[in-house]
Amino acid sequence: VKEKLTDGTVIQDMELSGKVLSQPLSEYPPLFREAISHLHNHGSLTMVVPPALAYGETGYPPKVPPNATMIYELRIDNSQAPTKGAQAVKREAGTAGGQG
Numbered sequence: 001v002k003e004k005l006t007d008g009t010v011i012q013d014m015e016l017s018g019k020v021l022s023q024p025l026s027e028y029p030p031l032f033r034e035a036i037s038h039l040h041n042h043g044s045l046t047m048v049v050p051p052a053l054a055y056g057e058t059g060y061p062p063k064v065p066p067n068a069t070m071i072y073e074l075r076i077d078n079s080q081a082p083t084k085g086a087q088a089v090k091r092e093a094g095t096a097g098g099q100g
Contacts, residue, residue, distance in 0.1 A: 002073040006048075011063050011070075020077065035074055044075040 003012040014021070025033055031053055035045060051057065054070040064070070 001075075004071050004073075005064070006069050006071060015075070032072075032074070036076065036079075039074070039076045039079075041076060041078055044073065047072045047074065 001012070001014050002010065002016075004010045025036060028036060031047075031049065035047055039045060049070045049072060051067045051069060055064045055068060057066055059066040059068055
């Protein structure tokens, strides 16, 4: 995931830093779970997220100002079939609203 502000300021770029997150789909923040559920292996999408669903009125100082609209670029590297009711997804990931 690449997380950035609407002015293009990059807050976090997990792909650039070489980080990969692998966990069951149920462990991702609700906002990401919904988006990921629509993607297949090597799929990607861009989400524009209003402040209420991201960092809210307080932001995440010093990087994210109050009431910031966030842009998330998600890319699925590899997803695996559900096991015991949970779908495991390996993706390069960030966090929305400081969750996850």
